[in-house]
Amino acid sequence: xxxxxxxxxxxxxxxxxxxxxxxxxxxxxxxxxxxxxxxxxxxxxxxxxxxxxxxxxxxxxxxxxxxxxxxxxxxxxxxxxxxxxxxxxxxxxxxxxxxxxxxxxxxxxxxxxxxxxxxxxxxxxxxxxxxxxxxxxxxxxxxxxxxxxxxxxxxxxxxxxxxxxxxxxxxxxxxxxx
Numbered sequence: 001x002x003x004x005x006x007x008x009x010x011x012x013x014x015x016x017x018x019x020x021x022x023x024x025x026x027x028x029x030x031x032x033x034x035x036x037x038x039x040x041x042x043x044x045x046x047x048x049x050x051x052x053x054x055x056x057x058x059x060x061x062x063x064x065x066x067x068x069x070x071x072x073x074x075x076x077x078x079x080x081x082x083x084x085x086x087x088x089x090x091x092x093x094x095x096x097x098x099x100x101x102x103x104x105x106x107x108x109x110x111x112x113x114x115x116x117x118x119x120x121x122x123x124x125x126x127x128x129x130x131x132x133x134x135x136x137x138x139x140x141x142x143x144x145x146x147x148x149x150x151x152x153x154x155x156x157x158x159x160x161x162x163x164x165x166x167x168x169x170x171x172x173x174x175x176x177x178x
Contacts, residue, residue, distance in 0.1 A: 038071030
């Protein structure tokens, strides 16, 4: 009885994994991924050591063309190569490609607010407009702000030179942020 339950549980898990890696509708072609690992095994082994997946992605590119998809782990990723494909995606169809991948944890933490991690849409446009207006009111883009930034930069460089490589990073990062 226990063996049957384990087999059923394994079957359900495998079924879930295979359903999860199904390509979404209108998704670019690409190599078939392996559950959990995606297409990591199809990339060159040098990818793991050098962090440069050049050879592995070149092999996939020669087979599938300038627009293809690969799975890094369980995450589907669309890869664009070639100037024509990049221009079409980033200029011609900019609104379609302007979104960001959503993470459930980050979405819960920021509660739909923010500009940097927000998905492109009306709320993002409103937040961006508000942020730019506020920054302009504080002097962004004005000559006085440039002088302040240059003064802080000179102070930071002086502290780095004074420390001779033994400068406390916490204080320097505070100077950069404030």
